[in-house]
Amino acid sequence: MATITVRVSDVEKQFLDEMAKFEGKSLSDLLKTTTLESLEDEYDARVADYAYEEYLKKPESRPLSELMSEYGLDDDE
Template sequence: MSTITFRVTEEEKAFMLAMADLNGVTISELARTKLLESLEDQIDIDIYKKAMEEHQALDESISHEEMKRELGL
């Protein structure tokens, strides 16, 4: 397993330790899971934005009222 080191202020360290304790995990586990979750969220947001851009460029959707008219309802 690899090690990554980063610097934080004493206040940030105290906060992180408190949050790790609150969640019942080590500070390493807290940092690892929160960092990975954040990066995965960023990927999800990027994928969503790209999909929405593609959808808007090729949008062929119609309103509920238009669909009812087409179906003769």
């Protein structure tokens, strides 16, 4: 497992320690989960923005039921 060092001020460290305690997590777990969740959210938002821009260039859509059927996710199963 890799280790990453992050330098923070004493005030930031105190805040992070208090947040970890508030969340009932270790400081390491708090930083890891919060950072990964934030980055995943940012990635999802950028992908959505890109998809929307592509849609605006060629505004075509299909019914959800058609897509569900195409991917084998019908209600029939």
